[in-house]
Amino acid sequence: MSEFEKSEWAQKGHAQAFLENADIYILERRRLFQILRSFYRHFLDKNRTKVLDLGCGDGALTRELLKEDEQIQATLVDGSPEMLENARERLQSFENMHFINRTFQELLKNDAVLDDDFDLVVSSLAIHHLHREEKRSLFEYIHNHLQTGGYFLNLDTVKAPTPELEGWYRIFWSEWIRENQTKLDITERFDHIPEQYKNNPDNHPDTIDEQLDALKSVGFGQVDCYYKYGIFAIFGGRK
Numbered sequence: 343m344s345e346f347e348k349s350e351w352a353q354k355g356h357a358q359a360f361l362e363n364a365d366i367y368i369l370e371r372r373r374l375f376q377i378l379r380s381f382y383r384h385f386l387d388k389n390r391t392k393v394l395d396l397g398c399g400d401g402a403l404t405r406e407l408l409k410e411d412e413q414i415q416a417t418l419v420d421g422s423p424e425m426l427e428n429a430r431e432r433l434q435s436f437e438n439m440h441f442i443n444r445t446f447q448e449l450l451k452n453d454a455v456l457d458d459d460f461d462l463v464v465s466s467l468a469i470h471h472l473h474r475e476e477k478r479s480l481f482e483y484i485h486n487h488l489q490t491g492g493y494f495l496n497l498d499t500v501k502a503p504t505p506e507l508e509g510w511y512r513i514f515w516s517e518w519i520r521e522n523q524t525k526l527d528i529t530e531r532f533d534h535i536p537e538q539y540k541n542n543p544d545n546h547p548d549t550i551d552e553q554l555d556a557l558k559s560v561g562f563g564q565v566d567c568y569y570k571y572g573i574f575a576i577f578g579g580r581k
């Protein structure tokens with residue numbers, strides 16, 4: 343059984359639960375999407391931009407980018423057929439959407455799965471499932487599949503540099519969830535999610551510094567953390 347098949351994402355129903363509730367418990371999810379769109383407006387020119395969305399889920403990131411530019415040609419990759427089915431449905435009204443059911447580990451084993459070079463590679467809340475060395479290999483793979491001048495942007499959870507900070511970040515994440523539940527008038531409780539995230543054996547976040555160093559080591563320039571709020575970060579670089 344592969345690492346992915348052993349993970350919760352391979353379990354039926356897990357994908358659906360995430361899709362239904364992500365806006366309630368992912369810290370400042372709307373803000374993360376706004377920053378993604380601002381990045382696109384600022385750095386990408388609208389000329390049939392080729393985008394790769396890794397761990398696309400139901401295509402939430404690609405959908406946000408399509409609000410900026412309907413001409414995008416997107417390739418969406420996910421290990422879960424259930425998630426890809428949701429993405430297909432969500433993006434059915436757009437042309438030039440390609441869906442690939444592969445795990446990151448499978449991409450790394452077979453370079454020929456993606457035969458294109460992309461202008462922008464994005465990913466959200468997926469790469470932290472990989473171990474440190476796998477992350478570095480995936481960053482290298484992404485670098486190899488970017489056009490010169492292309493960008494990689496990762497919206498993901500990261501590990502805090504100390505246990506004290508990690509503890510505090512989880513507490514204010516729970517506080518934010520409670521506030522958000524009140525704002526959205528939701529009675530179901532989600533403030534246990536930060537504790538669940540910590541205890542989940544599928545999560546392998548590394549610190550922002552480790553990941554920025556890994557990006558630089560595989561050849562990325564303009565590497566930076568563009569936004570960070572507790573354990574949620576947006577970071578990346580340019581080829």
Ligand SMILES: C[S@@+](CC[C@H](N)C(=O)[O-])C[C@H]1O[C@@H](n2cnc3c(N)ncnc32)[C@H](O)[C@@H]1O
Pocket residue numbers: 346351360364396397398399400401402403419420421422425444445446447465466467468471
């Ligand atoms: C938390 S969801 C995020 C989905 C979407 N990017 C979003 O932000 O809404 C994580 C996604 O990563 C996918 N995923 C996790 N580990 C993966 C792996 N090793 N290879 C490919 N996809 C993976 C899961 O199937 C799931 O769709």
